[in-house]
Amino acid sequence: MSKVLSIENLHVAIDGKEILRGVDLTLRQGEVHALMGPNGSGKSTLSYALMGHPNYEVTAGSITLDGVDVLALEPDQRAKAGIFLAFQYPTVIPGVSVANFLRHAVTNVRNPDRKEGEDLIPMRDFRKELREQMDELGVDQEFARRYLNDGFSGGEKKRAEILQLAMLRPAFAILDETDSGLDIDAVRIVSEGVNRVAARHSTGVLVITHYERILTYIKPQFVHILFGGRIVENGGPDLIKLLEKEGYNWVREKYPEAAQDEAEMEAAQQQQKTPVGAAVK
Ligand code: ADP
Ligand code: MG
Numbered sequence: 603m604s605k606v607l608s609i610e611n612l613h614v615a616i617d618g619k620e621i622l623r624g625v626d627l628t629l630r631q632g633e634v635h636a637l638m639g640p641n642g643s644g645k646s647t648l649s650y651a652l653m654g655h656p657n658y659e660v661t662a663g664s665i666t667l668d669g670v671d672v673l674a675l676e677p678d679q680r681a682k683a684g685i686f687l688a689f690q691y692p693t694v695i696p697g698v699s700v701a702n703f704l705r706h707a708v709t710n711v712r713n714p715d716r717k718e719g720e721d722l723i724p725m726r727d728f729r730k731e732l733r734e735q736m737d738e739l740g741v742d743q744e745f746a747r748r749y750l751n752d753g754f755s756g757g758e759k760k761r762a763e764i765l766q767l768a769m770l771r772p773a774f775a776i777l778d779e780t781d782s783g784l785d786i787d788a789v790r791i792v793s794e795g796v797n798r799v800a801a802r803h804s805t806g807v808l809v810i811t812h813y814e815r816i817l818t819y820i821k822p823q824f825v826h827i828l829f830g831g832r833i834v835e836n837g838g839p840d841l842i843k844l845l846e847k848e849g850y851n852w853v854r855e856k857y858p859e860a861a862q863d864e865a866e867m868e869a870a871q872q873q874q875k876t877p878v879g880a881a882v883k
Contacts, residue, residue, distance in 0.1 A: 604631040605668050605684065605773045607806060612663035614644075614651045621647045623831040623863065624663065629806040631773055636817055636842065637810045639828035640850055642871035643864060645810045646690055648828070649778045653687045654680055667774075681707075682714040684773030688763035688780050690810075694751040700762060701732060701746040708769050735768040739795050756783035764795040771799065774806045781816035793819030814842045829853050830860030830867065 607629040614622040621644050629635055639645050651658045652665060654677040665672040667683055675683060695703065709722045722728075732746060741761055751759050760780050767775055777796065781789050793816055800807050809820050817839075825842055827835040829850070834857045835841060844852075854861040 604804065605806070606630050607672075607685070607774050608664075608666045609648075609652075610664045610666075612648070612651065612665065613661045614647055615659045615661050616647070616657060618659075620661070621831050621867070622651065625828070625831075625833055627808075627826060627833060629774060629808060631806045632800075632804040633824065634800065634807045634809070634820060634822045635824040635826065636820075636822035637808055637826050637828055637833075638812060638814075638842070638845060640812060640864065640868060642868035643828045644831045644867065645812075645828055646778055647831075649687050649690075649776045649808075649810060652680075652685060652776060653677055678710070681770070681772070682711055686767055686770055686772035686775045688760075688767060688775065688777045690778040690782065692751050692754075692759045692763055694749075694754075696749050696752050698750050699747055700750050700765070701729075703750050704728075704732060704746075704766065704769050707766065711770050711772075732769065735765060738798065739765055739768065740791055741765065757785070757788040760784060760788065760792050761795075764792045764799075768795060768799050771803045772805060773803075774808070775800070776808045776810065777820075778810045779812070780809070781811055781813060786815075789816055790819055796820055814846045817842050827853060829857060830863035832860060834860055 609625055609627040612622055612625040613620060625648060637645060637648070647658060651660060654675065660673055667685065670683065672680060672683070672685070705722050705728050708728065710716060712723065733743065736743060736745060739761055751762060754762065763780065775796070780792055784792070796807065797820060799805055807820065809816060809822060811817065822839065825837050825839060826833045827841065827845070834853060
């Protein structure tokens, strides 16, 4: 049965400062949505709030998955419930290999009742599956032995995120600027990876981006514009064309109140050196 992830009137604050000011968004399995918005509009804030990052305080509203209160769940329980986030800034985990990390993550997501110390999924099966997924993503087998994100290039980090997606097969995948810092070939490769997983497992996909480039490869049916911490426009692919041609000026003019908040948020973000999510995975 197709699952529904529903965000209603979501307000989120960081350090007591309101960032999201009432976001409504409904994702169904099998649907592809794009969330576009300028820097500082709150895109990553929404993805961290969905995953349960402790620094992001939900002050009002709800997130439910098939009626289950997601906000009451810890991040690991959210992953087990079928929500996956590909981070904008993946964290380096020295000492933990990609293979070891994935074997634990896959085991825990597939056997949600497993207790720590109980058996992991059998090595042979795991190795075979990992090898297949790495081949499909065009990553060298050596990749699995390296420490997670340690010394990885931008492209390798993003491929590691998509490898996790392919292995975990979530019901919902949120991709936070998976295209940022990638050259055009890498964007195509990770996009094809996402499309393959989504087609196979009927994943509901939320592509977060401020460039339209990735959306030529991962084609959304629904497009939302986040501006000043709220979704101001909902539409189809035509919205992408409009943003490409006209930028955000028309959005600013149409939503003056949101534009004021947006200007403050953009300025605040420029002052901030380390992204809040960077230290916690
Ligand atoms: P986007 O992903 O759309 O670029 P973010 O969600 O990262 O935007 O940021 C939205 C707003 O939240 C910005 O104004 C930013 O300065 C602010 N913000 C993000 N992280 C922090 C933090 N750790 N402390 C204070 N403000 C933050
Ligand atoms: Mg961001």
